[in-house]
Amino acid sequence: MLIDGTWTASSTLRTQDVINPADGAVVSTIPVASVEDLDRALAAASRGAAVWKATTPWERSAVLRRTARILAERHEDIARVLTTEQGKTLAEARLEVGAAIDQFDWYADEAKRIYGRSVGSAQADLRLLVVREPVGAVAAFTPWNFPALLPARKLAPALAAGCSIILKPAEEAPSAALELARALTDAGLPDGVLGVVLGDPAQISAHLLSSPVIKKLSLTGSVQVGRHLMKAAADNITNVSMELGGHxxxxxxxxxxxxxxxxxxxxxxxxxxxxxxxxxxxxxxxxxxxxxxxxxxxxxxxxxxxxxxxxxxxxxxxxxxxxxxxxxxxxxxxxxxxxxxxxxxxxxxxxxxxxxxxxxxxxxxxxxxxxxxxxxxxxxxxxxxxxxxxxxxxxxxxxxYGLxxxxxxxxxxxxxxxxxxxxxxxxxxNSFSVSLAQVPFSGVNLSGIGAENGTEALDSYLHSKTIALGIGPRA
CATH class of the missing domain: 3.40.309.10 (Aldehyde Dehydrogenase; Chain A, domain 2)
Known part of the structure; x- marks a missing residue:
């Protein structure tokens, strides 16, 4: 796992097997996070949120751009491990890794385009400003069917917005997400801005969402899981965005x-x-x-x-x-x-x-x-x-459903x-090309809340702050 910039095993040394669905063979083992591990990840995310918020959009953009280039260099290796763990064909895995790279490339540009505005005032001695600020630390959960693309959809906009993020990828196929994290750290992402934890989904989600550190939940999963996590998020009035599947x-x-x-x-x-x-x-x-x-x-x-x-x-x-x-x-x-x-x-x-x-x-x-x-x-x-x-x-x-x-x-x-x-x-x-980095990916009814991709995804990791600025009379 990645906690506070360090690759680490579980504090209890517990592990879990990752299985190749093509032949049932064990391909690797992953750590199972303990409560102690999760608390360290939360503390790091709290510190990381302050550091990353203070980082300029241009610096954040540069990290995301370097990440895209690093991933492009590692494209084939990531595709092969993705296929081994998840099962899809190598051709499909290559396309998926390419789509994940697109996320970092797209949001490297969007990080520089987080706009506020000046609003006209009825008072001569008052100036009204609206600024956009990151919401803070994010807890993100992704499933196994697109183990590179779905984590990238959360990591890229959250980091572009200036949020820290704790990612829980699917334990069935975690290595692609870990490679995204490795590329981000190699690109210069500060310690604590990104954490990746693995293990029991129920324990991890319950512990993260019970913490006041977490200001937003982003989930891709089933309707059943969405309902459960929305209830958990309600205790701290945690903001949520969810993509819950379709038909x-x-x-x-x-x-x-x-x-x-x-x-x-x-x-x-x-x-x-x-x-x-x-x-x-x-x-x-x-x-x-x-x-x-x-x-x-x-x-x-x-x-x-x-x-x-x-x-x-x-x-x-x-x-x-x-x-x-x-x-x-x-x-x-x-x-x-x-x-x-x-x-x-x-x-x-x-x-x-x-x-x-x-x-x-x-x-x-x-x-x-x-x-x-x-x-x-x-x-x-x-x-x-x-x-x-x-x-x-x-x-x-x-x-x-309505995805x-x-x-x-x-x-x-x-x-x-x-x-x-x-x-x-x-x-x-006359096309099935609806999932692209530059346009919103969203559903209605039981298919979810909010959007991923496009500028809409960036909006979900920001909040608007009004500044009413009183000024003195003309000299």
């Missing part, structure tokens, strides 16, 4: 090219074995083009090569754990029990030793099947049909109306 609908309208749309949808669906919070997860296709769309989607899914992420040619890696494998099996079984048909896949891959599940397409899936209401987080694509615009929108908005939504159409009116009527934070029109 993204895809609407394929009658004027879309069914073959091109099917290919894009299949590739988007099975990226990272479906373990993506903005993954397309519910496919609604117009009756008139459904047959062509489904045939092409099935062909693409059936041709995908499943295997260990480090193997040359693998296109879909394993699920991250046996627990995820069981959850996906249960969702498929429930869909079949509700009348769905398995068109391709639908089972584990017994000849592979890890947590592999075959890319699966389900047809005629009724809306009351669990997979249409619960984020599947696996390589399963349920496809249904619709006959009217109103029906498509109603069914797309039928879950309590991303997608649509395929060549008609500007349809694209505009559907984009406006989808109850989500992000819409992709």
């Amino acid at each position: 993204a609908p895809v609407l394929v309208f009658a004027d879309a090219d069914p073959i091109a749309a099917a290919r894009m949808c299949a590739i988007g669906k099975f990226r990272n074995a479906g373990q993506v919070c903005v993954a397309p997860t519910r496919f609604y296709v117009h009756d008139s083009i459904a047959e062509a769309f489904i045939a092409e989607f099935i062909a693409v899914a059936a041709a995908l090569r499943v295997g260990p992420g480090l193997d040359e040619g693998s296109q879909v890696g394993p699920l991250t754990s046996e627990r995820r494998l069981v959850a996906v099996e249960e969702l498929v079984a429930d869909a079949v029990a509700h009348g769905a048909t398995v068109a391709v896949g639908g089972a584990r891959i017994p000849e592979l030793p890890g947590s592999f599940y075959s890319p699966t397409v389900l047809l005629d899936v009724p809306d009351d099947a669990a997979i249409m209401q619960t984020e599947p987080f696996g390589p399963v694509a349920p496809i249904s049909t619709f006959s009217s615009f109103g029906e498509a929108i109603e069914r797309a908005n039928s879950t309590p 991303a939504g997608y649509l395929f159409t060549n008609d500007l009116t349809t694209a505009t109306r559907a984009s406006e009527e989808l109850e989500v934070g992000m819409v992709g029109v």
Whole structure:
């Protein structure tokens, strides 16, 4: 762990294994933080917040820029360890590390653009100023599915704003986050500004959020965890921002090219074995083009090569754990029990030793099947049909989630109306590229509070202070 600028084991010497999901082998061990370790991290973050707040935006920018360059030099090594721990293909890991680098590069610029303002006063002897200041020490929690990008989304804007931060990455795949921290320290980040702790999520979150040192919570996780941590944050009235997952609908309208749309949808669906919070997860296709769309989607899914992420040619890696494998099996079984048909896949891959599940397409899936209401987080694509615009929108908005939504159409009116009527934070029109450093990544309803990426993320680590400055009369 990283505490007060020092790489350290747990004070109790407790450790936990990190497992390669492709073969079940132990790849490393990590320390399990004790209460003593967490208290040291909190004390360091308190000191670090004062130091970093007093550091000029240009100096903060320089550290972030150097971090981006260091990470670029270590790109391949980080991608390989990411694949080994998390399972995704090496090609996907390389793209993820590149996206993490983009975060530091983007916020290196934004650190210099934290603007206040002067406000006109009704009194001749009063000047009104509004300045932006960092909120203070941040506690950040990230999951295992994007172990480089998701920590970077929190580290880069928090540090650009002048906050200190204690990061708790996922114990299933921690090494990429540790490499981000190593790059930051090598880039000259002062001791105490960043801490990275590992171990029991419940113990760590409870202890950090009970401390008055922590002024903000940033979480990427499940709705269940979000509810729990929001309650914990309430005791100290701690500011929160949360990205809590989604269940993204895809609407394929009658004027879309069914073959091109099917290919894009299949590739988007099975990226990272479906373990993506903005993954397309519910496919609604117009009756008139459904047959062509489904045939092409099935062909693409059936041709995908499943295997260990480090193997040359693998296109879909394993699920991250046996627990995820069981959850996906249960969702498929429930869909079949509700009348769905398995068109391709639908089972584990017994000849592979890890947590592999075959890319699966389900047809005629009724809306009351669990997979249409619960984020599947696996390589399963349920496809249904619709006959009217109103029906498509109603069914797309039928879950309590609202992170991303997608649509395929060549008609500007349809694209505009559907984009406006989808109850989500992000819409992709003929595209799945909604997660970029320069635009907000946010959801509505149960999908979260606040935003990551873009200037909106920087805002969440700042508060506005009014200064009313009385001045004397003219000489």
